[in-house]
Amino acid sequence: MIDALYRMLNSLGFTDPIHSPLTHIPIGLVIGAFVFFAVALIFKRERLALTARHVSILALIFVFPTIVSGVLDWIHFYHGVFMPAIKVKIVLAALLVVLLVIGVVLGGKAKPRDGWMMVIYAVCVLLVVGLGYYGAGIIYGRDTGAAALSAAASPAAVSAAPRAPTKAADAPTETAATAGDAKAGRRLFADGCEGCHPNGGNVFVSSLPVHGSKRLATLADFVAFIRRPSMPDGSAGNMPAYPASTVSASAAKDLYAYVTTAWK
Template identity: 40%
Template sequence: MINSLYQTLSKIGFAHPLHPPITHLPLGLIIGGFIFAVVALVFNQKSFLQTARRCMVLALIALPPTVLIGLADWQQYYGGALLFPITMKMVLAAVLVVFLAVAVKLGLRKEYGPMRVIPVYALSLLAAIGIGYFGGELVYGTSRSAGEVFANPAAEKGVALFNKTCSVCHFSDKTETKVGPGLKGLFQREKLPISGRPVTDANVRLTLNTPFDQMPPFDWLSAEQVDELIAFLKTL
């Protein structure tokens, strides 16, 4: 069922993980809770502290579905591989649940002022920032810069396209496996990884349209976009 959802989204052009955009909800609530608590302390306004407490409650409620969607993405795009950034995200997510639970519990004690809750709110924020950092490392840690200058103008567009659609599963600067095989030096090889077909423009296009194994199809890419992607792959 979940795989069917991803395939349907891919067919309409959304071939990206679902987890990253969802994370903005709990992260925004945690940031808001911390800011409102600080404002309550600085201006001695209890109403802001109440708002901060509600933000933390909502963040705790939003966290489980965010984690579940992240686990679905992990299986879909990474095949359940325990890469270091993913492991760190899991550890920090567990820590964040504890911090948020403590924050909510403290919020139920009306006699506690901002000074009692701000430290826990700050720890929650730090855990959330850590999760975001390792999420960024997972996707962009080995990506080529979109501002990099290439002799072929199409390759300049291709690097941004690669970072957006391919870097989740493939290294561009290594031959090691990430989720799929590393693509460094792809067009210097005799055969494509997995399929074993000769390395040609036509076979790369064929792989994008009818991929092997768990790779989702990218038949929604335009012919021009595929040309740009191939131009970039030739620079690796």
């Protein structure tokens, strides 16, 4: 069902996560509540304190679609893997909901001189900032070097697509018979791998990017790896396995053609 939702969005031309645009609504409202209460406190305006409460009610309402879209994106793009940033975000989001509820309940009686109310609104602002910080870290692969890699590699990644098929055509016949279609591989990668491996990096384990990986030594090594991913020491890691039912042998070949020629 989740896939159907994303397929529908894709067919409308929207391929991005849905959480990122939605998240601005509660962020703006939480900041709005804080600003209204701060002004109420400074100028002793009771009506503005009430406005702050009304704005925080809206924030509380819009927090829910934002959380749901975050969970959907997480399942769709990251296969529901519990990376550290996701755990932090779950805790911060739970705290935000609790504080917003407290703020809405107590805010009805709050007077502009109530400093504790200001603290609640201020902590809510800090929580949304933290949520945004960790969310951006996931999307841009912060601390993974993937962001820097992306800046350096994107022109090459763009030109890799038209170049790769030419290369395959130039190759000796026996490789031409086995070589995959890098262009098709690029689409497969964008669909199934890019979320965790933006620009050939690795959002989870920055030291294990796809780009230049030892697992790409031969097609057989690569296929064996995606069928049963593991850490370099052989222990189980976080990458989901891709059995032949999700990535067929020929799709794996296309993927291989792409990951070995992109990001030069």
